[in-house]
Amino acid sequence: VKTGLTSRAVVAGVVLALVVGAAFVVLLSSIAGLRQSQLRLEASAQVLVDANRLERLIIDIESGQRGFAMTGEETFLQPWREATAAFPRQAAELERLVADDPGQLASARQITAAGESYIRDYSVPLVDTARRDPVAGRSARAAAEGKRLVDAMRADFDQLVTARQAAAAAQRRRSDAEARRASLAGAAGLAGSLLLIAVYTGYLTRTVAAPVRRVAAAARRIAAGDLTVRVASGGVGEVGVLERSFNAMAGTLARNRDELRASRERIVTAADQARRRIERDLHDGIQQRLVSLVLDLRGLQDAVPADQPELGERLDRLTGGLNEAVDELREVSRGIHPAILSDAGLTPALRALGRRSPVPVDLDLDVPGRLPEPVEVAAYYVVSEALANTAKHARATAATVAARARNGVLHLEVCDDGAGGAAAGGGSGLVGLTDRVEALGGTVAVISPAGRGTRLVVDLPLAGP
Ligand SMILES: Nc1ncnc2c1ncn2[C@@H]1O[C@H](COP(=O)(O)OP(=O)(O)O)[C@@H](O)[C@H]1O
Numbered sequence: 408v409k410t411g412l413t414s415r416a417v418v419a420g421v422v423l424a425l426v427v428g429a430a431f432v433v434l435l436s437s438i439a440g441l442r443q444s445q446l447r448l449e450a451s452a453q454v455l456v457d458a459n460r461l462e463r464l465i466i467d468i469e470s471g472q473r474g475f476a477m478t479g480e481e482t483f484l485q486p487w488r489e490a491t492a493a494f495p496r497q498a499a500e501l502e503r504l505v506a507d508d509p510g511q512l513a514s515a516r517q518i519t520a521a522g523e524s525y526i527r528d529y530s531v532p533l534v535d536t537a538r539r540d541p542v543a544g545r546s547a548r549a550a551a552e553g554k555r556l557v558d559a560m561r562a563d564f565d566q567l568v569t570a571r572q573a574a575a576a577a578q579r580r581r582s583d584a585e586a587r588r589a590s591l592a593g594a595a596g597l598a599g600s601l602l603l604i605a606v607y608t609g610y611l612t613r614t615v616a617a618p619v620r621r622v623a624a625a626a627r628r629i630a631a632g633d634l635t636v637r638v639a640s641g642g643v644g645e646v647g648v649l650e651r652s653f654n655a656m657a658g659t660l661a662r663n664r665d666e667l668r669a670s671r672e673r674i675v676t677a678a679d680q681a682r683r684r685i686e687r688d689l690h691d692g693i694q695q696r697l698v699s700l701v702l703d704l705r706g707l708q709d710a711v712p713a714d715q716p717e718l719g720e721r722l723d724r725l726t727g728g729l730n731e732a733v734d735e736l737r738e739v740s741r742g743i744h745p746a747i748l749s750d751a752g753l754t755p756a757l758r759a760l761g762r763r764s765p766v767p768v769d770l771d772l773d774v775p776g777r778l779p780e781p782v783e784v785a786a787y788y789v790v791s792e793a794l795a796n797t798a799k800h801a802r803a804t805a806a807t808v809a810a811r812a813r814n815g816v817l818h819l820e821v822c823d824d825g826a827g828g829a830a831a832g833g834g835s836g837l838v839g840l841t842d843r844v845e846a847l848g849g850t851v852a853v854i855s856p857a858g859r860g861t862r863l864v865v866d867l868p869l870a871g872p
């Protein structure tokens with residue numbers, strides 16, 4: 408089974424949706440990744456701020472306890488107390504911030520432990536000692552111990568900050584790569600979609616629009632009467648069905664037209680033959696018989712005795728009546744079939760028609776020799792009917808008849824200068840004439856504007872239909 412256009416359109420639509428969808432999935436996941444990176448970078452910055460704050464607390468503790476130890480003034484203990492109270496909170500906050508990185512979490516815990524130990528085991532005892540014994544509090548040994556502890560903590564801070572900064576730099580590199588991937592995916596998705604749409608449009612044009620346009624053009628030619636036209640078949644799916652059905656339809660139309668033409672020709676020929684038989688029977692039978700009766704009567708007239716003159720007169724009237732009957736019979740049989748046409752050909756027959764026409768006729772005849780019999784008969788009836796119409800309907804003062812056989816076509820024109828307004832269908836004459844001419848593959852045109860005369864133009868192919 409050939410795939411139809413509908414299923415092809417569905418497949419194309421699905422492919423397009425998949426390509427666009429895939430591009431969007433990549434794009435969206437890249438955007439989510441970028442957002443994640445952004446959050447991580449912000450968290451890194453926060454860690455650095457926090458670590459810095461924690462370090463400052465240690466410095467506050469250091470300078471507070473040293474100031475008190477040196478001077479014994481309670482004012483130094485105010486920032487010291489605040490800093491020692493704040494340290495555990497701040498340290499817990501830092502641990503929370505680096506919880507996602509085990510290495511950094513270990514550093515943070517170490518800082519917390521070191522700071523708490525510094526406060527508990529060094530700073531608080533030092534302040535107590537200084538309160539009790541100011542000299543011992545000022546000892547260089549205590550100061551050196553404090554500096555060692557603070558330096559150790561500073562090293563821990565530096566390690567944490569360096570690790571954090573390295574992680575942030577790596578994160579930035581990853582997010583740059585992510586951004587590049589996102590732009591690439593977006594561009595590739597866009598280009599792919601555009602390409603697919605272009606390909607699909609081209610495909611539709613080639614498989615649907617172009618063949619339909621060809622079939623439409625062929626249909627126009629058929630409507631104009633050219634039944635030989637066919638379209639190239641082999642189109643896709645339903646379009647192929649359309650093309651093949653169109654060709655089949657054109658073939659059927661042409662066959663029907665040919666059959667119609669053939670049957671019309673048979674009918675016209677049969678009618679002509681019947682008329683000729685009747686004419687011959689009238690001429691050879693009844694007419695000959697009447698003529699010999701007239702001759703017999705003449706002989707009888709001679710034998711009438713001189714003393715019976717009224718018998719002679721009656722025989723005279725009888726002879727006259729019989730002669731009139733012969734003339735009428737001749738006239739009738741000529742209407743049925745013109746003997747002169749079969750005997751002498753078209754030119755003499757048309758001349759006879761011209762002579763008999765009540766409207767004066769100008770003849771222009773150029774028909775050498777004899778033509779096929781059906782053509783001669785048709786031409787004779789065309790001119791006969793046209794001149795009869797001129798006499799009957801036109802109120803014309805003159806008519807012309809032109810006949811010319813050339814290039815395999817007999818061209819006839821009968822014109823008058825009468826009232827015009829002739830149309831086939833108004834009576835039986837022009838319709839019958841059209842039947843006869845078209846049966847032979849010819850054409851009839853009646854040009855008859857009201858008030859401007861009538862022109863009947865007929866073309867008859869000499870070779871037959
Ligand atoms: N030469 C003409 N001049 C004017 N009118 C004409 C002429 N020929 C035909 N007609 C008109 O066209 C009609 C159709 O003609 P036709 O088919 O020969 O029928 P009809 O049997 O009436 O002659 C006529 O009835 C007449 O009205």
Ligand SMILES: [Mg+2]
Pocket residue numbers: 792795796834835836837
């Ligand atoms: Mg007529």
